[in-house]
Amino acid sequence: MSQPNPEVLASVLADAIDPILHRPLGTLGYLKSVNVKRRGTAAVELLIPVPGAPGHALIEEVSGAAQSVKGVRSVRIEHELMSDDQRSELMAGVRGEKRPVGGPGSSTYVVAISSGKGGVGKSSVTTNLAVSLAALGHSVGVLDADVWGYSVPNMLGARGAPVVIADSILPLRAHGVSVISIDYFVPDGQAVVWRGPMLHKALEQFLTDVFWDEPAFLLIDMPPGTGDVAISISQFVPRARVLLVTTPQPTARRVASRAALMADRVDQKLVGVVENMSWFTGDDGKRYHLFGEGGGAALAHESEVDLLVQIPIVTEMRAGADRGEPVSVSAPDSEAAKAFDRLARCLVETRPRIRTHPELRIG
Ligand SMILES: Nc1ncnc2c1ncn2[C@@H]1O[C@H](COP(=O)(O)OP(=O)(O)OP(=O)(O)O)[C@@H](O)[C@H]1O
Ligand SMILES: [Mg+2]
Incomplete structure (x- = not known):
């Protein structure tokens, strides 16, 4: 059986959507590394903003995405906590400058x-x-x-x-x-x-x-x-x-x-x-x-x-x-x-x- 293509795996994971922030993992900086290991194992290192294990929904999204790639037979997910700076950068990237919902410039x-x-x-x-x-x-x-x-x-x-x-x-x-x-x-x-x-x-x-x-x-x-x-x-x-x-x-x-x-x-x-x-x-x-x-x-x-x-x-x-x-x-x-x-x-x-x-x- 052929091994998964690492580039395809990386790009599929980058497009997977974070269930909480509703943005692609790639744009959120959640993917620390993506590798193909022996026997079709997809090894994913996540960089996550919240302490503790990644949420159930995120795990499902990541393993589902990885398993959709041809040749992936198992998925291994590890995680690490973002630093304060990475967290601030993440939210600044996602929401831009804070402003009141429904205030000037808002379409709500x-x-x-x-x-x-x-x-x-x-x-x-x-x-x-x-x-x-x-x-x-x-x-x-x-x-x-x-x-x-x-x-x-x-x-x-x-x-x-x-x-x-x-x-x-x-x-x-x-x-x-x-x-x-x-x-x-x-x-x-x-x-x-x-x-x-x-x-x-x-x-x-x-x-x-x-x-x-x-x-x-x-x-x-x-x-x-x-x-x-x-x-x-x-x-x-x-x-x-x-x-x-x-x-x-x-x-x-x-x-x-x-x-x-x-x-x-x-x-x-x-x-x-x-x-x-x-x-x-x-x-x-x-x-x-x-x-x-x-x-x-x-x-x-x-x-x-x-x-x-x-x-x-x-x-x-x-x-x-x-x-x-x-x-x-x-x-x-x-x-x-x-x-x-x-x-x-x-x-x-x-x-x-x-x-x-x-x-x-x-x-
Ligand atoms: N159309 C309805 N049919 C059946 N039950 C209703 C209906 N509308 C409201 N209730 C019930 O009446 C109670 C009071 O409703 P609700 O809490 O929505 O009122 P409220 O105006 O928000 O009250 P409060 O001023 O205390 O905030 C609740 O138990 C609610 O489930
Ligand atoms: Mg009420």
Whole structure:
């Protein structure tokens, strides 16, 4: 049996994609050496940025790529840790100069999901909308800005600790979505008292130090109410738009319109209104309007935007969220899953055409 061609092996490995940074290994400087040893063994020395063994996905990518080369019968992978300088160089090469996602020069469409009051389904809308956008083929990040009641990691089943390379924080991934939450940075079970400046700093880090990699969409799950977080976000991402969530109840609508007023005060445009928990379809096929009717339409009318979608109450949606599954996984054929798909398509329509080179002016 013939030995593998070393040049072919090296070039196939250089084109293999790092599962975390989504770039070819060759451009990342991950390949310290690639050799062909006796009996068709591909010997790969990796230079990796994170201490410990290389991740499972990276190992699979490397061995899969090597095994695709004719004559390779086994793969041996060794690894070594990058130096601080190599790490900094790596991240500088990957992301260039750090700037806030959605800030000047960024093509990311940032949408904050807001409501005046708690419990209406902001986090459910954020997570399910994100997963539906990803299913349509868009790159999506979710920033859980609810620093007091973070629930996004649980709802998406995105557990663990973010990887940090040089001074860049890499989001976790779940259901095709990148996620960052304060949950990842507070010790288990400890309450954090966020004071204004600290909160402002944390949000700045989430927008600037996190390597979001220019997603098409960044959805921000806002805390209930209309306070400090909204002001900070509006300062870091002046172009962010606001999606209002309400229930059909008239009282919920009144509070949600306060969120609309807040958006107006900080000069953020509204994208539209989502009415959640609109009805429950019984086994008899009848719709039961458990929380009344008309709240979403009324809020949309008074805020002069469209009611984009009504999302019914679906038991599996709640149950799925508790297990870390979006409704498109727990109940893919449900009315709610279809509603989120429609909402995702609506949101794509509202995407502004952004000039990515603000320095270029016509005329
Ligand atoms: N359409 C729905 N059908 C069934 N359950 C739902 C629906 N929308 C939300 N829920 C459930 O209602 C609860 C509250 O929703 P969620 O946490 O999304 O609200 P929230 O506005 O983010 O709350 P908070 O203000 O506390 O952040 C959750 O348990 C969620 O799973
Ligand atoms: Mg929430």
